[in-house]
Amino acid sequence: MKCGRENFPPLKVCRSCGSRHMESIALPDRGILDSYTVLMVTASEFNGSAPIIIGLVRLENGLKVIGQVKGIRLEEIKEGMQMQLQVKQTEKNTKGVSYEFMPTSSS
Numbered sequence: 001m002k003c004g005r006e007n008f009p010p011l012k013v014c015r016s017c018g019s020r021h022m023e024s025i026a027l028p029d030r031g032i033l034d035s036y037t038v039l040m041v042t043a044s045e046f047n048g049s050a051p052i053i054i055g056l057v058r059l060e061n062g063l064k065v066i067g068q069v070k071g072i073r074l075e076e077i078k079e080g081m082q083m084q085l086q087v088k089q090t091e092k093n094t095k096g097v098s099y100e101f102m103p104t105s106s107s
Helices: none
Strands: 030-039 052-059 064-069 082-089 097-103
Touching: 030 064, 052 082, 064 082
Parallel strands: 064 097
Antiparallel strands: 030 052, 030 082, 052 064, 082 097
């Protein structure tokens, strides 16, 4: 892109300058938990795995990503925690991905 702005999710046209010459970037793998919510009732696809924690994480480059927070008990989670990003393929032979976060050992 002409202006250098990073966009997430990826876009075909830059919001800032209108350029169609977009480049893929690697997301930083660390960030800070800005906010979260807890799903107490989930769809059947989640096989009764409630509660599920969904977090909004501000990555090191300032981009914000929403994803499931794993590896922590509900009573331990708090805003401001350091998080590690894990990008997962959603299904075999597809381009879909999901974003998951785990607290880092320094949280």
